Amino acid sequence: MKRWLLTATAAACLASAGWWHAPAAHALTPSDAVSAEPNAPVNGPSHQFEIHSSVQVSRETLREAYQASHDAYTKKLQKYAKCTEADARKAVMSEHPGCKIEDIQLRNIRTNLVYMAIARDDEDKYLVIVDAGNGNILLDRRIPTHHERVFAGAPIPSRDE
Template sequence: MKKWLLTTSAVVMMGSAIPIAWAGDGLWRHVPSTHAHSSARAVAGGPFAGHADVQHDWQLRSSVRVSRQVLREAYLASRAVYTEKLQKYAKVTPSQAKKAIAQAHPGMKVEDVQLRNIRTDLVYTGLAQDDEERYLVIVDAGNGKLLLDRLLPTHHERVFSGD
């Protein structure tokens, strides 16, 4: 069971990192190539070879396909193992972190409290929200103090901010 969880989490992590790297290089967009030998260059030099203005249409299909539900279950399993591994280092429990967030934002609903790391610092992240406002709150996993309490902009504030 342990090997299965480790393998699944490795596959999920690799699967989530590769598309991000490719998307950053523009490889997911299809732009017709103006170079006659661009496909040969991509095969010979790897996926990032060639001129910066040359983009490729990658039609990759594996012989093994899995459903989105299976992928979601694998992701949640890896997240649970991740949290379980780190929980022994935290001196504050998730309920204590939730209580700290609730004290900072009385009357607001507190949700999505998760143990995470930020540049190797162990913290709890959570959201405090009501009908009008939503806050991202980060709590120190060692002493329960608030490290960040930031109002998140609404959709309308982001769209109409003029920036």
């Protein structure tokens, strides 16, 4: 899924930047020119396109392909990990007793092999990163709720407004 998303995003970027167009694409007139300004509004003909290929793939097939690539990725990295997923789970549970581990995955962060886990209790959710070499916890951070992210730092309206 990530590979498909990355490919689609790259194609969209290339198409919108004018690097890749069908041979019969229209020539840009001065009014159609894309601004070189980094904060320019996104509008104009180069950002309004629909892509229809001759082959469509079902979402289920894409999910299966993503899962297969994820499994192959994990299997390839697993031989470098010195601690197992069970060891990483044990480290997370020792740090957050009573929490349920929603997800744990072997990942790399800038070439550092780690287990990333999401632990949840009744009220809070935590991102816990465990070193895949020695089982030490490298990061333990509470994940803010949607409400906290949306309204963090927002001014409190007064009754006079």
